[in-house]
Amino acid sequence: MPGHLLSVRDLTKAFGGFVAVNRVSFELAEGEILGLIGPNGSGKSTTFNLIAGALAPTSGSIRLREREIGGLYADRVAHMGVGRTFQIPRPFRKLSLVENVALAAYYGQERRPGRERAYAQAREALELVNLPSEPLARVDGLGAAGLKKLELARALATQPRLLLADESLGGLDETEMNQAADMLSGIRDKRGVTIIWVEHIMGALMRVVDRCVVLDHGEVIAAGKPHEVAHDPKVIEVYLGTDAAQVQANIAARET
Amino acid sequence: MKYAALALLAAAPLLGMGNYPLHLLIMCVLWGYVYTSWSVMGRLGMVSFGHGAFMGIGAYVVVMAWNHYGLSPWIGAPIALVLTAIVALLIGYPCFRFKIVGHYFALVTLALSEVTRLIIVALRDQTGGSLGVTPNTALAETSYSLGALQFSSKLVWFYVILAFWLGGLWIWKKVDESMGRLALEAISQEEDAAASIGINVTRLKLRVTLISALMTCMGGVLYAQYQAYVNPETVSGIGISLQMVFGAIAGGMFVRLGPTVGAVFTLLLAEGLRLWFGNLYHGLDLTVYGLMLVLFIIYMPKGILGAATQAWEKRRGGVARAA
Numbered sequence: 001m002p003g004h005l006l007s008v009r010d011l012t013k014a015f016g017g018f019v020a021v022n023r024v025s026f027e028l029a030e031g032e033i034l035g036l037i038g039p040n041g042s043g044k045s046t047t048f049n050l051i052a053g054a055l056a057p058t059s060g061s062i063r064l065r066e067r068e069i070g071g072l073y074a075d076r077v078a079h080m081g082v083g084r085t086f087q088i089p090r091p092f093r094k095l096s097l098v099e100n101v102a103l104a105a106y107y108g109q110e111r112r113p114g115r116e117r118a119y120a121q122a123r124e125a126l127e128l129v130n131l132p133s134e135p136l137a138r139v140d141g142l143g144a145a146g147l148k149k150l151e152l153a154r155a156l157a158t159q160p161r162l163l164l165a166d167e168s169l170g171g172l173d174e175t176e177m178n179q180a181a182d183m184l185s186g187i188r189d190k191r192g193v194t195i196i197w198v199e200h201i202m203g204a205l206m207r208v209v210d211r212c213v214v215l216d217h218g219e220v221i222a223a224g225k226p227h228e229v230a231h232d233p234k235v236i237e238v239y240l241g242t243d244a245a246q247v248q249a250n251i252a253a254r255e256t
Numbered sequence: 257m258k259y260a261a262l263a264l265l266a267a268a269p270l271l272g273m274g275n276y277p278l279h280l281l282i283m284c285v286l287w288g289y290v291y292t293s294w295s296v297m298g299r300l301g302m303v304s305f306g307h308g309a310f311m312g313i314g315a316y317v318v319v320m321a322w323n324h325y326g327l328s329p330w331i332g333a334p335i336a337l338v339l340t341a342i343v344a345l346l347i348g349y350p351c352f353r354f355k356i357v358g359h360y361f362a363l364v365t366l367a368l369s370e371v372t373r374l375i376i377v378a379l380r381d382q383t384g385g386s387l388g389v390t391p392n393t394a395l396a397e398t399s400y401s402l403g404a405l406q407f408s409s410k411l412v413w414f415y416v417i418l419a420f421w422l423g424g425l426w427i428w429k430k431v432d433e434s435m436g437r438l439a440l441e442a443i444s445q446e447e448d449a450a451a452s453i454g455i456n457v458t459r460l461k462l463r464v465t466l467i468s469a470l471m472t473c474m475g476g477v478l479y480a481q482y483q484a485y486v487n488p489e490t491v492s493g494i495g496i497s498l499q500m501v502f503g504a505i506a507g508g509m510f511v512r513l514g515p516t517v518g519a520v521f522t523l524l525l526a527e528g529l530r531l532w533f534g535n536l537y538h539g540l541d542l543t544v545y546g547l548m549l550v551l552f553i554i555y556m557p558k559g560i561l562g563a564a565t566q567a568w569e570k571r572r573g574g575v576a577r578a579a
Binding site: 052053054073074075078079083084086090091092093094095099100102103104106107108109115118154155157158 | 441442448449451456457
């Protein structure tokens, strides 16, 4: 039994009097895909930003392979092996696709590779997400799905052990959502990367995650296998509502 | 072609140029160097209105060290550089750490250049205040003094300053080709995303700020030694800082020779205004700079050389397609 890659204990973040994340705890095994779900405003993104170092926790601990990373700056967290994507894609628009990703390969690793190697790793990451890797490809031509892929390629180029994917597939259609889901599980299988997938639409996510943690009002209300969580009355009550039928259908599809 | 142009420039003063044209040429190259120094960071999204401070430190420290302590500029210049580095770090670190960017960064730096000018004026017993100061001459009996870095021949100054200008262009090229330049462009577009891929935003910004500030400080040293007269208005304060920003933007800060073109442009503009209006309206040049800055930003954001290069490439592209 391999040790935990990530262990979050009593993580709390308060913005003034508002507690966005309240004593959240969960663990993540090496090679797992964890779905971090919950309705809008439930604290998913805040939790995510705390782990990624974009925010500093008010209290609690975040340990990556037994090393405390809570409160470190984002660039340090990246060097420790955590890659992230942004919910709203943030490409460097004035740079080419390869440059976008090569920067991540060059600056994102604990030991900085040479420029040649960084560009090679960038092309590899772009190919992994099916984006063009030729030098002249620009960001401008990409649609919503393409920009999400670029986010993913950039995060992967830092050669992370843990990938924080803020997917929020809201802008994508059904086929694109399923493609995105398959891509993440493909990345786990090929790269051995552990993944936390943040999402508020449960449908596509349920097909690929090993476990779910459900947040509501900043607190964990359920955790476990997808079908356990989906049947949990608390989850159905606060979160699923009319979506429940679709989730059941997806789980059924997964089990056949 | 490039080297031919450079050779022509280097040989120009030998072809019997008058004193005044040679002086103008030197000033063009000197300000070209200073604007190039400014653009090293300016074009990467850090628009500083504080470079007058670095230039002022360079100019005043060498003159003060020489006049009051008899320290040669060879010692004064390193002192000025160290002081500039300290000031740049003191201003830069909090700005970059706390994400003070864009207009707010411009405001903070604007204050810095004005504070420097006020300090120089306030220390009038040492600095000569707003009347300025002249370094004690070492040229009473000779035509040059290497120790005092004073040369009576303009020709010597031309080549010294030309060398610095070339050095400045070389640094520009080195910065341009580095991964750091890409990283800083990434930072100027999406700072959080840049940090998320492991870029240490604060350190990179500080590094390029330091390069730019130290280069500008040397510009101040050269200016003081060449002119043998410094004045708070001409080496520090808002006026000179604004002039740098305007010159670099007017010439085009995204092409290597753009700031130099900007220097030629601002210098000819200033001389022209002086010829047309004399000293009738104090501050007229600043007013015109401000007005033209607005016009340039709206109508020619890439500057004179930037726009020209673009037009040239478009034409050539059109010809290539037609052929």
